[in-house]
Amino acid sequence: MIASTRRPPSPETLALLETRRSVAAAGLQAPGPDAGQTQRLLTIAARVPDHAMLTPWRFIFIEGAARAEIGARLAQAYRDHNGHMPEEKREKFAAIMGRLFPAPLAVVVVSRPVAGSAIPAFEQELSAGAVCMNLLTGAAAMGFDGIWVTGWAATHQAALTILGVGVGERVAGILHIGSAKEAPADRPRPDVAALTTRWSPSEP
Template identity: 45%
Template sequence: MTVNAALRDYLKTRRSVGIAFLREPGPSPEELDEILTIGTRVPDHGKLVPWRLVVIAGAARAAAGERLAEIARRRNPALDEASLDVERRQFLPAPVTIGVISSPRPSPKAPEMEQLLSAGNVCFNLSHAAFALGYAASWTNRWYGFDPEAQTMLGARGGERFVGFVHIGTPATVPEDRERPALADVVTHWQG
Protein backbone atom coordinates (compact mmCIF):
# COMPACT_ATOMS: atom_id res chain seq x y z
CA MET A 1 0.00 0.00 0.00
CA THR A 2 1.34 3.43 -0.84
CA VAL A 3 1.42 6.43 1.47
CA ASN A 4 -1.63 8.67 1.17
CA ALA A 5 0.12 11.95 1.91
CA ALA A 6 -3.03 14.08 1.68
CA LEU A 7 -4.85 11.93 4.24
CA ARG A 8 -1.79 11.79 6.50
CA ASP A 9 -1.40 15.57 6.40
CA TYR A 10 -5.11 16.09 7.08
CA LEU A 11 -5.01 13.79 10.12
CA LYS A 12 -1.93 15.58 11.46
CA THR A 13 -3.62 18.98 11.23
CA ARG A 14 -7.32 18.23 11.82
CA ARG A 15 -8.87 20.67 14.25
CA SER A 16 -12.46 21.10 15.41
CA VAL A 17 -14.18 24.42 14.73
CA GLY A 18 -16.32 25.65 17.63
CA ILE A 19 -20.08 25.78 17.18
CA ALA A 20 -20.10 29.58 17.36
CA PHE A 21 -17.94 29.66 14.21
CA LEU A 22 -20.07 27.31 12.08
CA ARG A 23 -22.27 29.13 9.58
CA GLU A 24 -24.49 28.61 6.57
CA PRO A 25 -24.30 27.10 4.12
CA GLY A 26 -24.52 23.63 5.51
CA PRO A 27 -24.39 20.41 3.55
CA SER A 28 -26.97 19.85 0.82
CA PRO A 29 -29.27 16.82 1.26
CA GLU A 30 -26.96 14.80 -1.03
CA GLU A 31 -23.87 15.88 0.89
CA LEU A 32 -25.58 15.10 4.19
CA ASP A 33 -26.35 11.59 2.93
CA GLU A 34 -22.69 11.19 2.03
CA ILE A 35 -21.61 12.45 5.47
CA LEU A 36 -24.00 9.99 7.12
CA THR A 37 -22.77 7.14 4.91
CA ILE A 38 -19.13 7.84 5.73
CA GLY A 39 -19.97 8.48 9.38
CA THR A 40 -21.49 5.04 9.84
CA ARG A 41 -18.55 3.23 8.27
CA VAL A 42 -16.94 2.31 11.59
CA PRO A 43 -15.69 -0.76 13.44
CA ASP A 44 -18.70 -2.78 14.54
CA HIS A 45 -17.76 -6.17 15.99
CA GLY A 46 -20.58 -8.60 15.24
CA LYS A 47 -22.31 -6.22 12.81
CA LEU A 48 -24.66 -5.12 15.60
CA VAL A 49 -25.12 -1.51 14.45
CA PRO A 50 -25.22 -0.41 18.12
CA TRP A 51 -26.01 3.23 17.36
CA ARG A 52 -28.60 5.48 15.80
CA LEU A 53 -28.43 9.02 14.45
CA VAL A 54 -30.81 11.96 14.81
CA VAL A 55 -30.43 14.86 12.37
CA ILE A 56 -31.41 18.29 13.67
CA ALA A 57 -31.54 20.80 10.80
CA GLY A 58 -33.55 23.72 9.46
CA ALA A 59 -36.40 24.97 11.65
CA ALA A 60 -36.00 21.93 13.92
CA ARG A 61 -32.85 23.55 15.38
CA ALA A 62 -34.82 26.41 16.95
CA ALA A 63 -37.70 24.10 17.96
CA ALA A 64 -35.28 21.78 19.77
CA GLY A 65 -33.73 24.78 21.49
CA GLU A 66 -37.15 25.96 22.69
CA ARG A 67 -37.84 22.52 24.14
CA LEU A 68 -34.43 22.52 25.88
CA ALA A 69 -35.20 25.94 27.37
CA GLU A 70 -38.51 24.57 28.72
CA ILE A 71 -36.72 21.63 30.34
CA ALA A 72 -34.02 23.89 31.75
CA ARG A 73 -36.67 26.25 33.20
CA ARG A 74 -38.43 23.32 34.92
CA ARG A 75 -35.09 22.14 36.34
CA ASN A 76 -34.15 25.63 37.54
CA PRO A 77 -37.06 28.13 37.77
CA ALA A 78 -34.59 30.88 38.75
CA LEU A 79 -32.96 30.91 35.29
CA ASP A 80 -33.01 34.38 33.79
CA GLU A 81 -33.97 35.14 30.20
CA ALA A 82 -30.34 35.35 29.05
CA SER A 83 -29.67 31.84 30.37
CA LEU A 84 -32.81 30.53 28.69
CA ASP A 85 -31.69 32.15 25.44
CA VAL A 86 -28.44 30.18 25.69
CA GLU A 87 -30.53 26.99 25.80
CA ARG A 88 -32.64 28.15 22.85
CA ARG A 89 -29.45 28.54 20.80
CA GLN A 90 -27.90 25.15 21.60
CA PHE A 91 -28.29 24.01 17.97
CA LEU A 92 -27.54 27.41 16.42
CA PRO A 93 -25.76 28.75 14.42
CA ALA A 94 -24.54 25.42 12.98
CA PRO A 95 -26.77 24.53 10.01
CA VAL A 96 -26.84 20.81 10.88
CA THR A 97 -26.36 18.84 14.07
CA ILE A 98 -26.25 15.05 14.13
CA GLY A 99 -26.97 13.45 17.48
CA VAL A 100 -25.30 10.06 17.85
CA ILE A 101 -27.08 7.63 20.16
CA SER A 102 -25.49 4.55 21.68
CA SER A 103 -28.05 1.77 21.26
CA PRO A 104 -26.37 -1.35 22.68
CA ARG A 105 -27.48 -4.82 21.67
CA PRO A 106 -27.12 -8.03 23.69
CA SER A 107 -24.06 -9.86 22.41
CA PRO A 108 -21.71 -12.50 23.79
CA LYS A 109 -19.01 -11.28 21.34
CA ALA A 110 -19.17 -7.51 21.78
CA PRO A 111 -19.46 -6.13 25.31
CA GLU A 112 -21.41 -2.91 25.80
CA MET A 113 -18.20 -0.90 26.18
CA GLU A 114 -17.06 -2.00 22.73
CA GLN A 115 -20.44 -1.02 21.29
CA LEU A 116 -20.19 2.38 23.00
CA LEU A 117 -16.79 2.89 21.39
CA SER A 118 -18.30 2.06 18.02
CA ALA A 119 -20.83 4.87 18.57
CA GLY A 120 -17.99 7.21 19.50
CA ASN A 121 -16.28 6.29 16.26
CA VAL A 122 -19.44 7.36 14.40
CA CYS A 123 -19.07 10.83 15.96
CA PHE A 124 -15.46 11.12 14.85
CA ASN A 125 -16.15 9.74 11.38
CA LEU A 126 -18.98 12.24 10.92
CA SER A 127 -16.47 14.97 11.72
CA HIS A 128 -13.96 13.59 9.22
CA ALA A 129 -16.68 13.31 6.57
CA ALA A 130 -17.74 16.93 7.09
CA PHE A 131 -14.16 18.13 6.63
CA ALA A 132 -13.73 15.90 3.58
CA LEU A 133 -16.67 17.66 1.93
CA GLY A 134 -15.29 21.13 2.68
CA TYR A 135 -17.26 21.85 5.87
CA ALA A 136 -16.11 21.98 9.47
CA ALA A 137 -17.42 20.20 12.53
CA SER A 138 -17.44 20.18 16.30
CA TRP A 139 -18.21 17.07 18.36
CA THR A 140 -19.71 18.06 21.71
CA ASN A 141 -21.91 16.73 24.47
CA ARG A 142 -23.68 19.07 26.84
CA TRP A 143 -26.14 18.68 29.70
CA TYR A 144 -28.97 17.67 27.37
CA GLY A 145 -26.96 14.64 26.26
CA PHE A 146 -27.05 13.35 29.85
CA ASP A 147 -30.47 14.53 31.02
CA PRO A 148 -33.05 11.71 30.66
CA GLU A 149 -35.95 14.01 29.72
CA ALA A 150 -33.88 15.95 27.18
CA GLN A 151 -32.48 12.72 25.72
CA THR A 152 -36.00 11.36 25.23
CA MET A 153 -37.20 14.64 23.71
CA LEU A 154 -34.28 14.50 21.25
CA GLY A 155 -35.02 10.92 20.21
CA ALA A 156 -33.31 8.49 22.59
CA ARG A 157 -35.31 5.43 23.60
CA GLY A 158 -35.14 3.22 26.68
CA GLY A 159 -31.62 1.85 27.28
CA GLU A 160 -30.06 4.37 24.88
CA ARG A 161 -27.95 7.44 25.49
CA PHE A 162 -26.36 10.16 23.44
CA VAL A 163 -22.60 9.91 23.03
CA GLY A 164 -22.31 13.19 21.20
CA PHE A 165 -23.66 15.85 18.93
CA VAL A 166 -21.71 16.66 15.76
CA HIS A 167 -22.38 20.23 14.65
CA ILE A 168 -21.57 20.87 10.96
CA GLY A 169 -21.34 24.04 8.89
CA THR A 170 -19.10 26.33 6.91
CA PRO A 171 -16.22 27.56 9.07
CA ALA A 172 -16.12 31.29 9.82
CA THR A 173 -12.61 30.99 11.24
CA VAL A 174 -9.49 28.85 11.11
CA PRO A 175 -8.73 27.81 14.68
CA GLU A 176 -5.19 27.87 15.96
CA ASP A 177 -3.72 24.51 16.78
CA ARG A 178 -3.48 23.62 20.43
CA GLU A 179 -0.55 22.05 22.21
CA ARG A 180 -0.54 18.28 21.91
CA PRO A 181 0.87 15.86 24.46
CA ALA A 182 4.43 14.69 24.04
CA LEU A 183 4.43 11.05 22.98
CA ALA A 184 6.88 10.25 25.80
CA ASP A 185 4.19 11.38 28.28
CA VAL A 186 1.41 9.19 26.94
CA VAL A 187 3.04 6.17 25.25
CA THR A 188 4.73 3.20 26.86
CA HIS A 189 6.03 0.07 25.17
CA TRP A 190 5.11 -3.13 26.94
CA GLN A 191 8.16 -5.28 27.56
CA GLY A 192 6.59 -8.34 29.18
Protein backbone atom coordinates in the same frame (compact mmCIF):
# COMPACT_ATOMS: atom_id res chain seq x y z
CA MET B 1 6.32 -10.90 -8.09
CA ILE B 2 3.05 -11.21 -6.14
CA ALA B 3 0.69 -8.34 -6.82
CA SER B 4 0.24 -6.12 -3.77
CA THR B 5 -3.11 -4.77 -2.59
CA ARG B 6 -1.30 -2.12 -0.57
CA ARG B 7 -3.07 1.20 -0.78
CA PRO B 8 -0.87 4.08 -2.01
CA PRO B 9 -0.07 6.64 0.68
CA SER B 10 -2.42 9.63 0.76
CA PRO B 11 -0.54 12.79 1.75
CA GLU B 12 -3.80 14.76 1.56
CA THR B 13 -5.50 12.48 4.10
CA LEU B 14 -2.49 12.62 6.38
CA ALA B 15 -2.38 16.41 6.20
CA LEU B 16 -6.08 16.57 7.06
CA LEU B 17 -5.66 14.24 10.04
CA GLU B 18 -2.64 16.22 11.23
CA THR B 19 -4.36 19.60 11.04
CA ARG B 20 -8.10 19.02 11.64
CA ARG B 21 -9.39 21.14 14.48
CA SER B 22 -12.82 21.51 16.07
CA VAL B 23 -14.77 24.75 15.76
CA ALA B 24 -17.27 25.72 18.49
CA ALA B 25 -20.89 25.43 17.35
CA ALA B 26 -21.38 29.20 17.71
CA GLY B 27 -18.54 29.67 15.23
CA LEU B 28 -20.26 27.61 12.53
CA GLN B 29 -22.46 28.98 9.76
CA ALA B 30 -23.82 28.04 6.33
CA PRO B 31 -23.01 26.42 4.05
CA GLY B 32 -23.38 22.97 5.46
CA PRO B 33 -23.41 19.76 3.50
CA ASP B 34 -26.10 19.51 0.81
CA ALA B 35 -28.37 16.47 0.56
CA GLY B 36 -25.89 14.45 -1.52
CA GLN B 37 -22.95 15.32 0.74
CA THR B 38 -25.00 14.52 3.85
CA GLN B 39 -25.87 11.10 2.47
CA ARG B 40 -22.23 10.47 1.68
CA LEU B 41 -21.22 11.67 5.13
CA LEU B 42 -23.59 9.21 6.78
CA THR B 43 -22.21 6.37 4.68
CA ILE B 44 -18.72 7.35 5.85
CA ALA B 45 -19.94 7.64 9.45
CA ALA B 46 -21.36 4.12 9.34
CA ARG B 47 -18.13 2.66 7.98
CA VAL B 48 -16.61 1.93 11.37
CA PRO B 49 -15.37 -1.13 13.19
CA ASP B 50 -18.38 -2.81 14.77
CA HIS B 51 -17.73 -6.09 16.63
CA ALA B 52 -20.23 -8.71 15.41
CA MET B 53 -21.92 -6.16 13.12
CA LEU B 54 -24.53 -5.12 15.66
CA THR B 55 -24.93 -1.57 14.32
CA PRO B 56 -25.25 -0.34 17.92
CA TRP B 57 -25.95 3.26 16.96
CA ARG B 58 -28.32 5.42 14.96
CA PHE B 59 -28.64 9.05 13.84
CA ILE B 60 -31.03 11.92 14.56
CA PHE B 61 -30.77 14.95 12.27
CA ILE B 62 -31.52 18.47 13.47
CA GLU B 63 -31.57 21.00 10.64
CA GLY B 64 -33.55 23.86 9.16
CA ALA B 65 -36.49 25.19 11.16
CA ALA B 66 -36.27 22.25 13.59
CA ARG B 67 -33.13 23.86 15.11
CA ALA B 68 -35.00 26.84 16.58
CA GLU B 69 -37.96 24.71 17.63
CA ILE B 70 -35.92 22.14 19.51
CA GLY B 71 -33.80 24.94 21.00
CA ALA B 72 -36.95 26.58 22.40
CA ARG B 73 -38.12 23.27 23.87
CA LEU B 74 -34.74 22.55 25.43
CA ALA B 75 -34.61 26.07 26.91
CA GLN B 76 -38.02 25.58 28.51
CA ALA B 77 -37.07 22.13 29.82
CA TYR B 78 -33.91 23.63 31.29
CA ARG B 79 -35.99 26.24 33.12
CA ASP B 80 -38.49 23.63 34.30
CA HIS B 81 -35.79 21.41 35.78
CA ASN B 82 -33.62 24.08 37.33
CA GLY B 83 -36.07 26.00 39.48
CA HIS B 84 -33.57 25.87 42.34
CA MET B 85 -30.97 27.93 40.44
CA PRO B 86 -30.68 31.71 40.78
CA GLU B 87 -32.85 33.15 38.02
CA GLU B 88 -30.06 35.02 36.29
CA LYS B 89 -27.91 31.91 36.04
CA ARG B 90 -30.85 29.75 34.98
CA GLU B 91 -31.81 32.18 32.22
CA LYS B 92 -28.20 32.38 31.04
CA PHE B 93 -28.05 28.60 30.54
CA ALA B 94 -31.61 28.42 29.17
CA ALA B 95 -30.56 30.98 26.53
CA ILE B 96 -27.59 28.77 25.65
CA MET B 97 -30.03 25.85 25.18
CA GLY B 98 -32.17 28.06 22.96
CA ARG B 99 -29.20 28.68 20.68
CA LEU B 100 -27.80 25.18 20.83
CA PHE B 101 -28.07 24.46 17.11
CA PRO B 102 -26.55 27.37 15.18
CA ALA B 103 -24.78 25.18 12.60
CA PRO B 104 -26.64 24.21 9.42
CA LEU B 105 -26.60 20.55 10.44
CA ALA B 106 -26.46 18.74 13.76
CA VAL B 107 -26.28 14.98 13.88
CA VAL B 108 -27.07 13.29 17.17
CA VAL B 109 -25.23 9.98 17.28
CA VAL B 110 -27.28 7.68 19.50
CA SER B 111 -25.52 4.73 21.09
CA ARG B 112 -27.85 1.76 21.48
CA PRO B 113 -25.90 -1.25 22.72
CA VAL B 114 -27.61 -4.55 22.00
CA ALA B 115 -28.60 -5.94 25.40
CA GLY B 116 -27.68 -9.55 26.10
CA SER B 117 -25.10 -9.60 23.31
CA ALA B 118 -21.83 -11.46 23.85
CA ILE B 119 -20.14 -8.22 22.79
CA PRO B 120 -19.62 -6.03 25.88
CA ALA B 121 -21.64 -2.80 25.93
CA PHE B 122 -18.35 -0.90 26.27
CA GLU B 123 -17.18 -2.17 22.89
CA GLN B 124 -20.47 -1.22 21.32
CA GLU B 125 -20.22 2.27 22.80
CA LEU B 126 -16.69 2.60 21.43
CA SER B 127 -18.12 1.86 18.00
CA ALA B 128 -20.55 4.78 18.46
CA GLY B 129 -17.55 6.96 19.34
CA ALA B 130 -15.89 5.87 16.11
CA VAL B 131 -19.04 6.94 14.25
CA CYS B 132 -18.73 10.41 15.79
CA MET B 133 -15.09 10.69 14.79
CA ASN B 134 -15.79 9.52 11.24
CA LEU B 135 -18.49 12.18 10.94
CA LEU B 136 -16.05 14.85 12.04
CA THR B 137 -13.25 13.61 9.80
CA GLY B 138 -15.59 13.02 6.86
CA ALA B 139 -17.00 16.53 7.22
CA ALA B 140 -13.46 17.94 7.30
CA ALA B 141 -12.58 15.99 4.14
CA MET B 142 -15.54 17.69 2.43
CA GLY B 143 -14.22 21.08 3.49
CA PHE B 144 -16.62 21.59 6.39
CA ASP B 145 -15.92 22.28 10.04
CA GLY B 146 -17.53 20.78 13.08
CA ILE B 147 -17.43 19.84 16.71
CA TRP B 148 -18.43 16.88 18.87
CA VAL B 149 -20.27 17.96 22.03
CA THR B 150 -22.46 16.53 24.75
CA GLY B 151 -23.54 18.48 27.87
CA TRP B 152 -26.97 18.90 29.46
CA ALA B 153 -28.89 18.44 26.21
CA ALA B 154 -27.19 15.10 25.65
CA THR B 155 -27.56 13.72 29.17
CA HIS B 156 -30.57 15.06 31.06
CA GLN B 157 -33.65 12.84 30.77
CA ALA B 158 -35.92 15.77 29.86
CA ALA B 159 -33.60 16.71 27.00
CA LEU B 160 -33.30 13.10 25.84
CA THR B 161 -37.09 12.86 25.65
CA ILE B 162 -37.21 16.00 23.53
CA LEU B 163 -34.45 14.68 21.25
CA GLY B 164 -36.24 11.35 20.85
CA VAL B 165 -33.61 9.22 22.59
CA GLY B 166 -35.25 6.11 23.99
CA VAL B 167 -34.80 3.71 26.89
CA GLY B 168 -31.50 1.82 26.67
CA GLU B 169 -30.04 4.51 24.43
CA ARG B 170 -27.47 7.22 25.15
CA VAL B 171 -26.14 10.17 23.22
CA ALA B 172 -22.58 9.43 22.12
CA GLY B 173 -22.30 12.89 20.69
CA ILE B 174 -23.98 15.82 19.05
CA LEU B 175 -22.00 16.67 15.92
CA HIS B 176 -22.43 20.25 14.74
CA ILE B 177 -21.38 20.63 11.11
CA GLY B 178 -21.02 23.75 8.98
CA SER B 179 -18.46 26.28 7.83
CA ALA B 180 -16.18 28.12 10.23
CA LYS B 181 -16.72 31.87 10.50
CA GLU B 182 -13.02 32.15 11.31
CA ALA B 183 -10.13 29.73 10.96
CA PRO B 184 -9.50 28.32 14.43
CA ALA B 185 -6.11 28.53 16.12
CA ASP B 186 -4.73 25.19 17.17
CA ARG B 187 -4.74 24.06 20.78
CA PRO B 188 -1.87 22.38 22.65
CA ARG B 189 -1.63 18.74 21.65
CA PRO B 190 -0.61 15.83 23.86
CA ASP B 191 3.01 14.81 24.11
CA VAL B 192 2.54 11.35 22.68
CA ALA B 193 6.02 10.21 23.73
CA ALA B 194 5.12 10.91 27.38
CA LEU B 195 1.99 8.81 26.97
CA THR B 196 3.73 5.85 25.43
CA THR B 197 5.57 2.93 26.96
CA ARG B 198 6.95 -0.10 25.24
CA TRP B 199 6.18 -3.42 26.84
CA SER B 200 9.23 -5.44 27.74
CA PRO B 201 9.34 -8.99 29.13
CA SER B 202 11.52 -7.85 32.07
CA GLU B 203 8.72 -5.67 33.48
CA PRO B 204 6.11 -7.04 35.86
